Amino acid sequence: MDGWRAWNATLGKPEGDPDADAAYERAAQRRDTLLDRAEALPATTDNVLAKALAICWLEYVSEVLPGRTRSDLSFTGRLALDIHQAIIGDVSERGPVEPIDWYAxxxxxxxxxxxxxxxxxxxxxxxxxxxxxxxxxxxxxxxxxxxxxxxxxxxxxxxxxxxxxxxxxxxxxxxxxxxxxxPPSLVGMLDLASATIDELRAVQAIAEHVGAMAYAYTWGPRCMTCPGPRSDSDYNDAGKLMLWLGDALTEVETAVDIEVARRPPGNRLDRETRLSMLAARTIDDGDPAAIRAFALELLDHAATESRGA
Structure with missing residues (x-):
């Protein structure tokens, strides 16, 4: 900063004055030496300030010319001018503070x-x-x-x-x-709410079968980085793809189960399909209350069948 101040002090002197010209040449030579030293410094955090000041000094020299006001300068030129004025302790060049239009x-x-x-x-x-x-x-x-x-x-x-x-x-x-x-959700790609009960059964069956095959593939040598994978890091890209596919299709099965469970049957065939789809999941979950409710639905279905409805 002392070199910057000394260099600035030589500016604006009358041309043709041997002493003034010699002082400027010495200050300019020192400026070039300081810039070269800053460029040669290692790229470390300790040297960021020196390198940043060197860039600003060069920007000031190239941008701030006689007759140009602050508003005439580029964005980086205005920054360089502000830093120059802060270093030499003179804000007279800046004049009134211009409001910044943050929308421009x-x-x-x-x-x-x-x-x-x-x-x-x-x-x-x-x-x-x-x-x-x-x-x-x-x-x-x-x-x-x-x-x-x-x-x-x-x-x-x-x-x-x-x-x-x-x-x-x-x-x-x-x-x-x-x-x-x-990863993307397969459930989000399906409009289960608009599907018929038979379409839901087809989606569930395909998701179950393809998902089981995907999980089976993950144990093959083409999907492993080592024998007997125990964590996700033991799968190669093919294995990760099959594992994702299996998990995604399991989510589809769950989403279908939820959709079927909340949907009242519209006719006898829909009721039979719905009950057959819910049976395995309800029993496997082992929730006594859910099993009891399902059993009541089965009894109601049996009574309806006996009446020939």
Whole structure:
């Protein structure tokens, strides 16, 4: 900084004065030496200030020319001028403080935050900030509208309506650190609420069979990084794909079970199909209350059948 001040003190002297010219040449030579030294410093945090000042000094020399006002300078030029004035302790060049229009960012930057901005952010970082803000709004709305009695299909539909997966996949806390949205949901790709009971039975059967095959493949040598995988890290990419597919199809089976359980049968065939689909799951779960309720449904079905309805 002393070199910058000494160099600045030689500016504005009358041309043709041998002493003044010699003083400027000495100051300029010292400036070049200091800049070279800053460039040669190792790239460590201790040397960030010296290198940053060198960049600002060069920017000031190239941008701030006689007759140019602060408003004539580029964004980086204005920063360099501010740093120059702070170093030499003279703010007379700046004049009245110009109000900053945060809604008019320079090229490569955007207003941040988007609502009532008070700074500029580089566009990639600003987008990440806005995605995080929007995701927070979407999560709050999802929690507000969620109800315990909602089906898995309804919850997935609400997630899609609020674009939660899209926002999560792009949101970042800091630039370069993306929030993991997790794998896509097969349940979200299906409209189970609109499916007939026979269509639900077909979806459940296919999900069960294909899911079992996917899990079986994970034990094959083409899916392992070592014999007998015991954790996700023991699977190669093929194994991870099959494991994800098995888990995703299990979620589909569960979503179908929930949809079938909440749907009242419309006719005799639907009632039979519904009961046959619920039987194994209800018994396997081992919940006495659920088994008792299912048994009452079976008795009601038997009574209806005996009446020939």
């Amino acid at each position: 960012p320079p090229p490569g930057f955007m207003a941040s935050p988007a609502i009532e901005p008070f700074s500029f952010a580089r566009i990639p970082e600003g987008i990440a900030i806005e995605l995080g803000r929007l995701r927070g709004i979407a999560i709050a709305e999802f929690e507000r509208r969620s109800r315990p009695e909602m089906t898995a299909q309804d919850r997935e539909r609400l997630r899609r309506e609020l674009h939660l997966d899209v926002l999560a996949s792009g949101a970042t806390g800091r630039a370069g650190f993306a929030v993991d949205a997790g």
